[in-house]
Amino acid sequence: MAEGHLRRRIDGEAASRRLRRYAAARFEPAWLALWAVALTAREAQTPDAWLLGRSGLSRALLWPGPLGHDAWEYDAPAGVETRLGGETREAGRPSPEAFARWWLWERLAKPRLWSLRVQPATLQRLWLPLWLGYHQGRQTRLIVLSGVSGEALGALKPAVLAALRAEARAGAD
Amino acid sequence: MGAFTVWDSIVLVVYVLGIAWVGARFGKSQATTQDYFLGGRRIPGWAIGLSVMATQASAITFIGAPGWGFEGGLERLVTFINVPLAMAVLIVVLVPIFHRAGIYSIYELLERRFGPLTRSLAALLFLIARGLATGVVLYAPALVLSVVTGWSVDLTIVLMAVIAVGYTVLGGISAVIWTDVIQMFVLWLGAILSMLLMVSSLPGGWSDVFAFGAAHGMFDTFDLSLDPSVTYSLWAGLIGGVVMHVAYFGTDQSQIQRVLTSPSIAEGQRSLLIGGYLLVPQMLLFLFIGVMLAAYYQQHGLTPPENLNELFPRYVVEAFPVGITGLVIAGVFAAAMSSLDSALNSLSAVSVRDFYARFVRPDADEGHYLKASRWATVFWGLYATLFAFFAGNLGPVIEAVNRIGSWFYGALLGVFLLAVLSRRSNGRGAVAGMLLGMAAVWAASHLGISWLYQNAVGLGVSLAVGYAVSLSAPAPSRDQLADVTLEETAPDMQALLRRRSAAATPLGRDARVTRARCLGLLAWFVISLLALGGLQLWAHAHG
Numbered sequence: 001m002a003e004g005h006l007r008r009r010i011d012g013e014a015a016s017r018r019l020r021r022y023a024a025a026r027f028e029p030a031w032l033a034l035w036a037v038a039l040t041a042r043e044a045q046t047p048d049a050w051l052l053g054r055s056g057l058s059r060a061l062l063w064p065g066p067l068g069h070d071a072w073e074y075d076a077p078a079g080v081e082t083r084l085g086g087e088t089r090e091a092g093r094p095s096p097e098a099f100a101r102w103w104l105w106e107r108l109a110k111p112r113l114w115s116l117r118v119q120p121a122t123l124q125r126l127w128l129p130l131w132l133g134y135h136q137g138r139q140t141r142l143i144v145l146s147g148v149s150g151e152a153l154g155a156l157k158p159a160v161l162a163a164l165r166a167e168a169r170a171g172a173d
Numbered sequence: 174m175g176a177f178t179v180w181d182s183i184v185l186v187v188y189v190l191g192i193a194w195v196g197a198r199f200g201k202s203q204a205t206t207q208d209y210f211l212g213g214r215r216i217p218g219w220a221i222g223l224s225v226m227a228t229q230a231s232a233i234t235f236i237g238a239p240g241w242g243f244e245g246g247l248e249r250l251v252t253f254i255n256v257p258l259a260m261a262v263l264i265v266v267l268v269p270i271f272h273r274a275g276i277y278s279i280y281e282l283l284e285r286r287f288g289p290l291t292r293s294l295a296a297l298l299f300l301i302a303r304g305l306a307t308g309v310v311l312y313a314p315a316l317v318l319s320v321v322t323g324w325s326v327d328l329t330i331v332l333m334a335v336i337a338v339g340y341t342v343l344g345g346i347s348a349v350i351w352t353d354v355i356q357m358f359v360l361w362l363g364a365i366l367s368m369l370l371m372v373s374s375l376p377g378g379w380s381d382v383f384a385f386g387a388a389h390g391m392f393d394t395f396d397l398s399l400d401p402s403v404t405y406s407l408w409a410g411l412i413g414g415v416v417m418h419v420a421y422f423g424t425d426q427s428q429i430q431r432v433l434t435s436p437s438i439a440e441g442q443r444s445l446l447i448g449g450y451l452l453v454p455q456m457l458l459f460l461f462i463g464v465m466l467a468a469y470y471q472q473h474g475l476t477p478p479e480n481l482n483e484l485f486p487r488y489v490v491e492a493f494p495v496g497i498t499g500l501v502i503a504g505v506f507a508a509a510m511s512s513l514d515s516a517l518n519s520l521s522a523v524s525v526r527d528f529y530a531r532f533v534r535p536d537a538d539e540g541h542y543l544k545a546s547r548w549a550t551v552f553w554g555l556y557a558t559l560f561a562f563f564a565g566n567l568g569p570v571i572e573a574v575n576r577i578g579s580w581f582y583g584a585l586l587g588v589f590l591l592a593v594l595s596r597r598s599n600g601r602g603a604v605a606g607m608l609l610g611m612a613a614v615w616a617a618s619h620l621g622i623s624w625l626y627q628n629a630v631g632l633g634v635s636l637a638v639g640y641a642v643s644l645s646a647p648a649p650s651r652d653q654l655a656d657v658t659l660e661e662t663a664p665d666m667q668a669l670l671r672r673r674s675a676a677a678t679p680l681g682r683d684a685r686v687t688r689a690r691c692l693g694l695l696a697w698f699v700i701s702l703l704a705l706g707g708l709q710l711w712a713h714a715h716g
Contacts, residue, residue: 016680026677058275104539105277108522108546109434117539134674142661142670151437154273161661168669 004067005031008129010150015131018150022143024133029147031127032160033086036063037099038122041115048116051099051106052126054085054092057159060102067126083127084163087170092159096120132160177321177490177498184499185506192352192507220354222447225431226455227353232509233313233574234459235360240481241572242463243470246391250705251410252417252575252625253456254394257698259418260449261691264442267423270593272438278526279429279589286592286653288600289531294607295424295585296527300520302581303427304553307516308560309573311337313482314509315561320486321502330561337513338554341521342547353511359504363489364458366501370492371465375472384715385468392464392712394705401622413625416632417575420582422448424589427519442690449694453701480565517557521549579624583631584610590632591639596654598643606639 010018012029019027034054038047046066053060085092094102099118107116129147134140144156241249274282280299284292311333318329375381386392396406403409422428422445432441466484470477478484489501525546534541567573584607591598591606613634614627622630661670 012678016678020680024680026674026679028673028677059277100539104542105526106434108525108542109277109430132673132677133680134670134677136674139662140667140670140674146437149437151439154269154438155275157273161666164669164673165666 003125003127005127006067006129006148008147010129010131010145010147012131014150015133015145015147018145018152019131019133019143022133022145022152023135023137024143025136027131027133028082030082030084030130030132030160031086032084032130032156032163033092034061034126034128035093036067036122036124036126037096038067038119039103039116040119041117043119047119047122051103051118052128053094053099053102054159055094055098056092056162057155059155060099060106061128061153061155062106082132082167084160084167086125086127087166089125093123093125096123099123130156130160177502178495180495181321181499181502184496185503188500188503189506192355219447220351222444222451223357224353225444226448226451227357227508227511232360232505232512233310234455235363235505235508236313236316236482236485237572238456238459239463239466239485242391242460243467243477243481243484244463245405246386246389246464246467247394247457247460247705247708248396248405249572250394250453250456250460251396251405251407252414252572253453254410254698254701254705255414256418256452257449257694257701258411258415259422260445261694262415262419263423263445264694265691266593267419267589268432268441268445269438271429271433272441276433278426278523279424279433280426280523280527283588283592283603286649287588287598287603291588291600291603291607292527294604295588296523298581298585298607298611299424299426299523300553302577303425303516303520304556305560305577306574307513307520307553307557309564309567309577310509310512310516311557312561312564314506316480316482316565317486317502317505320483321490326565327562330558333509334554334558334561337510337517338551340510341514341517341550341554352507356504356508356511359500360508361455361458363493363497363501363504364462366493366497367462367485367489368465371462371469371488374492375468381472382465382468383712385471386464387712387715389467390712391467392708394709401626404623404625406623409623409625413579413623413628416583416586416628417579417625420586420628420632421575421578424582424585425578426523427516430515430519430522446690446694450697453697457705482565517550517553520553521546524549524553576624579627579631580614580618581611581631583614583628583633584608584635585631586628587632587635587639591636591643595640595643597648598640599646599649601646602639602641602643605642606635606637609638610635 008029012027015029016027032054034052036050036052039049039051040047049065050063050067051060052063096118099120103116103118130153131145131147133143133145135143142157142161144153144160145151146153271279271282274285276282278296280292280296283295312326312330315329315333316326318324318333319326322329372378372382377384396403397408398406399408400406401409431444435441435444462485466488469475469488478487486502486505490498493501525542529545529549530537530542534545537545564573567576587610588603588607591603610631614631617627617630618624661667
């Protein structure tokens with residue numbers, strides 16, 4: 001089972017510009033471990049898209065198009081960046097049924113691509129680059145920005161917070 | 174001129190087939206797969222916004238609003254003047270919460286917060302209300318077809334229902350954002366062309382229209398009466414209308430589904446923005462056509478049709494040049510299909526996800542759920558068809574849709590606001606608030622107050638009763654509040670985030686895009702108000 005890192009396309013400068021719009025005062029890069037399965041119309045076909053998720057998320061992320069080598073790399077990037085949710089090889093791994101169900105609801109909500117099916121054999125771990133922004137008001141708030149698209153990914157926030165807590169606990173032990 | 178000719182029929186058929194071809198061709202390509210997943214991120218924002226508008230209201234606006242304008246001038250614009258405010262509320266309050274919760278149907282949020290009964294009740298209300306409103310949406314193109322062909326409207330309703338259900342079950346042919354954009358432009362083209370034709374047929378041109386409008390009080394948009402029985406007073410539009418539109422765009426699955434399925438919060442907010450800016454001008458355009466039609470009918474000594482919904486389609490058929498009539502009627506058709514497709518699809522999705530997959534067959538395979546969703550579409554098509562037979566008796570179609578919503582929307586919005594804004598409210602309070610909120614709307618409907626206020630009555634009662642009854646049961650657990658409160662507010666999380674933040678790289682001044690978006694909508698609301706007020710003052714000075 002391969003493991004890769006999605007290429008970070010939003011650099012620090014672009015991320016800081018975007019995070020300022022969300023009233024963030026400070027920011028840092030991070031990586032979150034997700035699990036990906038391919039979506040194809042036929043088994044041996046090049047994937048039309050990928051579904052990215054981890055247990056505990058209520059819905060999966062969609063990666064349109066194939067995950068070619070322009071999109072990801074095997075090696076971990078150089079530099080000391082926070083890596084979240086990858087404590088063990090199997091951490092956060094959803095079952096194939098969970099992926100199938102996520103995809104079913106996705107299609108019912110937006111039913112145009114019924115022919116695509118989840119291919120469980122393609123399951124692999126992928127590290128998603130993130131930018132974590134911190135807004136300092138009465139309370140400190142977290143803003144999770146995709147390091148690939150630069151969009152705020154509110155749906156990933158529970159997973160990031162849980163992983164930050166787990167990391168802090170592991171550090172304390 | 175004067176009839177729907179063979180050439181018009183050819184244009185209609187070619188247009189519909191052309192839209193189908195564009196949909197089918199792009200629907201299969203990889204480019205569209207990308208657009209599908211990304212919510213059309215590579216397509217300009219204005220096109221996405223127009224596409225949202227096409228599914229929201231275009232066909233019934235085309236048919237209903239001129240009837241409104243003919244009858245009451247611009248007075249009913251107050252029903253829509255509040256849309257920028259409603260969109261601002263949605264962008265700030267509801268969209269970020271819905272997105273963060275990662276839900277497919279908004280009623281899921283109610284289950285996580287209040288339990289399964291509240292979710293089922295809210296979803297059931299949606300199914301009943303949207304199913305009825307879909308009947309009205311079905312009636313609109315059927316009426317056009319009836320006017321064009323001279324066939325009975327009952328026959329055309331059945332015909333349109335078969336086409337709409339077939340279209341939805343087969344996956345929709347107008348899947349591409351650009352086909353919706355084409356439809357919007359065709360409808361607007363039809364509207365502008367009809368204005369030019371009408372003006373050219375009046376001896377005094379525009380001055381006749383303005384003189385007629387001013388003399389008959391048709392530019393009186395704002396009635397400042399505080400009497401709650403005045404249906405279209407400014408206050409009814411502001412108080413009741415804001416509630417109605419926040420509820421309509423925020424708690425009706427057929428409207429919010431596109432926001433939920435957009436890949437990011439910002440994209441979801443963007444899809445609401447263009448409606449916030451364009452719905453009022455669009456409504457003004459079609460109401461103004463109604464005013465022009467009134468002047469046209471008076472000057473030509475014509476008798477208007479008994480059913481004012483027929484007014485504009487009839488004018489298009491009688492006055493437009495050969496070929497253009499076919500094009501505009503085809504635009505109405507295609508836009509109606511787009512609205513029906515999205516309504517039937519959301520009804521089917523809620524039936525399967527909120528009921529069938531929970532209570533009937535929780536562990537079936539995907540193929541089974543696909544079949545179930547198709548049968549659900551057929552069922553809702555039949556339900557809407559039955560109601561469409563009565564839709565003609567409900568007055569202008571656009572008002573009929575809003576009136577149906579008013580029975581439920583206020584109470585439903587109250588429960589969502591309880592879920593989001595109050596940490597003390599619970600399932601018992603939510604159910605009581607929803608039921609008593611609707612009972613209050615029913616009672617209010619017998620008091621002779623404006624139907625627009627019914628939304629505010631439903632909201633107020635459901636909030637007050639919901640909160641009060643909640644006090645009789647234990648407060649919700651932290652887990653139940655997880656979707657609507659921020660987990661980072663817990664003390665241990667705050668300490669952790671402060672530590673991390675202190676070690677992170679500092680940023681400069683913030684820009685706060687969401688706030689800027691809402692300020693733009695508020696400014697637009699004020700500008701609309703001032704412009705319409707100015708027109709009213711001018712009309713009084715010259716009337």
